[in-house]
Amino acid sequence: MVNKRLPIQEIWVYLSGSPLLALILTLTAYQIGHVLYMRSQRNPLVNPVAIAVLLVAVCLEVLDMPYAKYFEGAQFVHFLLGTATVSLAIPIYRGLSGLKGRVFPLLLALVAGGLTSIISAVGIAHWLGADQAILGAMVSKSVTAPIAMGVAERLGYSPTLTAVFAVITGILGAILARFVLNGLGMKAWWQRGFAIGVAAHGLGTSRAFSVHPEAGTYASLAMGLHGILGAVAIPMLAGYIPTF
Amino acid sequence: MIPGLVQILLWQGAGELVSHFFLPHIPGPVVGLVMLMCYLVVRDRVPDSMAVVSDAFSQHLGLLFVPAATGVILFLPQLRQHAWAVVLALLGSVILTIAVTALVLKFAGPGADGE
Numbered sequence: 001m002v003n004k005r006l007p008i009q010e011i012w013v014y015l016s017g018s019p020l021l022a023l024i025l026t027l028t029a030y031q032i033g034h035v036l037y038m039r040s041q042r043n044p045l046v047n048p049v050a051i052a053v054l055l056v057a058v059c060l061e062v063l064d065m066p067y068a069k070y071f072e073g074a075q076f077v078h079f080l081l082g083t084a085t086v087s088l089a090i091p092i093y094r095g096l097s098g099l100k101g102r103v104f105p106l107l108l109a110l111v112a113g114g115l116t117s118i119i120s121a122v123g124i125a126h127w128l129g130a131d132q133a134i135l136g137a138m139v140s141k142s143v144t145a146p147i148a149m150g151v152a153e154r155l156g157y158s159p160t161l162t163a164v165f166a167v168i169t170g171i172l173g174a175i176l177a178r179f180v181l182n183g184l185g186m187k188a189w190w191q192r193g194f195a196i197g198v199a200a201h202g203l204g205t206s207r208a209f210s211v212h213p214e215a216g217t218y219a220s221l222a223m224g225l226h227g228i229l230g231a232v233a234i235p236m237l238a239g240y241i242p243t244f
Numbered sequence: 245m246i247p248g249l250v251q252i253l254l255w256q257g258a259g260e261l262v263s264h265f266f267l268p269h270i271p272g273p274v275v276g277l278v279m280l281m282c283y284l285v286v287r288d289r290v291p292d293s294m295a296v297v298s299d300a301f302s303q304h305l306g307l308l309f310v311p312a313a314t315g316v317i318l319f320l321p322q323l324r325q326h327a328w329a330v331v332l333a334l335l336g337s338v339i340l341t342i343a344v345t346a347l348v349l350k351f352a353g354p355g356a357d358g359e
Contacts, residue, residue: 022311030307049306049313056314067318074311081308083249083301085273086256089280090290090298105352113345121337128329133322138333142341145309150271160315165334167306167313172338180342184350191349199341202305222345228278235269 016065022073029055042210044174044203049167081146088144088224095221098190106194110225113198114233117142121165137161139238141169143230144201144223151231155238166201173200174207189214197222248293255280 015021032055033048040046060070071078099106121138130138136157140148145166152162177196186192193215196204201223209216259276267275284290290298301308316323323330 026310027307030304030310034304047306049310052307052310053313053316056310057317060314060317067315070314071311074314077308078311080301081312082271082273082276083252083256084305084308085271086259086276086280087252087294087298087301089255089277089284090295091302092277093281093284093290096285105349108352109345109348112348113341116344117337117341120340121333123333124336125326125329125333128326128332130326130329130333131322133319134326134330138337141334142337146305147271147274149309149312150273154269154271158319160312161319163309163313164316164319165330167309168334169338172335173342176339177342180339181346184343184346186346186350188349191346194349195342195346198345199338202302228274231270231274 016063016069019073019076022070023076025056025059025070026052026074026077029053029059042206044171044207047167047171047203050171053164053167081149085146085150085227088146088227091220092224092228095217095224098217098221102190106221107225109194110198110222110229113195114142114226114229117199118234118237133158133161137165140230140234141165142199142201142226143234144227145170147227147231151234155235167203170200170203173204177204177207190218193218194222198226201226245293245296248291248295248297251291251294252280252297255283 029052030048033051036051037043037046037048056070059065060067118139121141122135125135125138136155137152139155139157140151140162143151143166145163148162148166149159152159173196177192177200181192181195186195189212193208193212196208196215197219200207205216205219205223208219255276256273257276259274259279260272262279263270263272263275
């Protein structure tokens, strides 16, 4: 009654009720991930998103905060995904000049690569007995995450699993691309870049930029075109895919 | 920066409307993306203020999917149960996708001789 100091619990109740806590958690975790990524000379294994997710997950566990409550606050960050998707028009526009004289092979490779990513992922996962939710999330995982999540949402697949698979795909692609491409004897930078962009979207693209600017430009063109193709074609194909 | 952000938000809004009324199976932001891209092709240049916003987004795109990706904690039991299927599907798929895309480019195009 005379006691004027605020008990720690009260502060806690106040903070956890506002979006601030979720926003601080999200941004701090990403910041830590980003600093580590930079320190590692952009090693694809030190992925800032993976680190951030791990840190946030541990914090939620420690604070005993349900995910739904966290998302209530973090949805402000989540909302910007749509805006970021629209702004992808700019890198795609910049890459369009790279299409000159190569429209046919690039589009053919894009369609072939896009189909391969869906068929191989869903096929292998199904063959090894994965359930429906996992199969659905495999469908758009090679499309850049913001678009993949939008597509998954519309088709009733889990946007969360899609995002997780997309991030893992990006990490794997950024690490493995070099070996696959060397193994196939691919030498032209534009071809190497485009292949990475189709398979491993944003992370592959940033990897490609760090290796060679021409590879980076083509990777970002591939990522953008795959995003558009995925958004248009996957809903049309969806009726045929997971009918297992 | 603000004029660029306003324009991008307006394109997003237009995309949402078109998607809602005409193309219900394509996400609104993707429709906005395509419309903005056509606009840029017609204009033949990217306004500076828009470039600033776009560069900021693409540099830290990853941040934006942290909230959704953290939802993976709800799926942990399911993922653990199918861990092998998930790992091998992702691994196999990314290798095959890179290989197929690269091989098609190698055999389908001009300039395939490389540099």
